[in-house]
Amino acid sequence: MTTLPRTILVVDDNPDFLEQMKLQLEAGGFATVTAESAAQARELVVSTGFDLAICDLMMEHADSGFGLAHAIKRKDPRIPVIMVTAVASEAGIAFDAASKGERAWAGADVILDKPVRFEQLIREINRLLKLNA
């Protein structure tokens, strides 16, 4: 039995990071759609289907990722959202959203610090999509 590859929306305003994520995910057997801004991603949220989203937190604005996550959850609350943020490495602040309530407030199922460890990312994706790694 063959299954269609799952599609992941990746949103990041850093074109290199975006390209690298795309290559990694495709090598991992996923299909990808990418956007370089929250605005561009919002259009894709309306026009395209995807199974999971990975969003950068700080794009046009410091909290662009939050707004985008809310838009995704409004479209379909079952779509998992992974938020990646460089807040910790850039400002030295621990982005503390450990509790379920806090993550729900951020609109994210998982929050990962940049630089993202790819094995961890794949593990989280598989868990969220209930796939067997």
Place this chain on the structure above:
Amino acid sequence: MDNLKVLVVDDEAGIRFGVTRVLQSFRVRVPESEADVGFAISQAESGEDGVAYLKENPVDILLLDHKLPGMSGLEVLEWVAAEPRDWLTVMITAYATIETAVSATKRGAYDFLAKPFTPEELKATIAKTARHLLLQREAKRLAEEKRQVRFQFISVLAHELKAPLAAVEGYLQLLRDRVVDPASPKAGEVLGRSLERIEGMRKLIVDILDLTRIESGQKRRELVEVDVREIAVRAIETSTPAARNRQITVNLVGPERVLLHADPGEIEIIFNNLVSNAVKYNREGGQVEVRLSEVGDQVRIAVADTGIGMSPEEVKLLFGEFVRIKNAKTRSIQGSGLGLSILKKLAMLYGGEVGVDSTPEVGTTFTVTLQRQ
């Protein structure tokens, strides 16, 4: 400006009240400023009282009697020397022996006033002390400001280098981990992107070196008679491949020879910056016009493009270090954000300036004027 706070420490009531009366209405012109400054006077009767006061209160000028009962003036000075202080001390001495003067100076006194002194002598000494203090504080403030600017510059620079470095690192890891097959066409693309980032870092470093050399004045300037037009032609040739790629034509207008006593390297940096910007921020199939002219004792360089232009708000931001106008149209354009900063500093070396005139969607004209020395 706030009054300067004076503390007079003397066991003779006559001196304390005399000093207070004279200085209360005295004002001193602040150096390099139109303002003047007055004085607020406090008194202490003994060395012990003086030290107690200094521990609790800010003081700008300390008028300290040498011969005090109990703790002597020199002992107070010794205490003062151990404190992180921001005031100047003037010693009041009854016997202005060289010996006391030397030992007080060693302990950090700024000046002396020999008893008995006239109101004029007091005023002259206080005026000199106040000016010195204010100049010293201004110098300190400027040094601190400069340190802050340097610090900020370095932290932005580090960030600007870290981003492309992380990108290259990521691409190389993809190849190492065989996420991208090194034999596939995709690998070529990944390497191409990596090289692009490295090229960006290299340009940034070259710009930093130019900028720091200009700023520190360490770049040895070789002033010779140069033909500005000749350098313009060379800069245009340098940017021809980039221009041709996007069907941009570059024209040069102006006299056959434009002579200027200048450093050829500096003039080249000016033209390279102007012409490469005019190409980078142009539209496909656009034009660049380099206009040279001589107006009085100035050489004027104008470079006009038919590019994306800037809003008045964007123009205001333009000359800051690491400022790059970020919007959808400039997203794919690479730059260090230092070019115009360099341009402005170079123009200043020639007593000139950089002007900019821009209309969104129509184009931008940069004008650099250089003064003939």
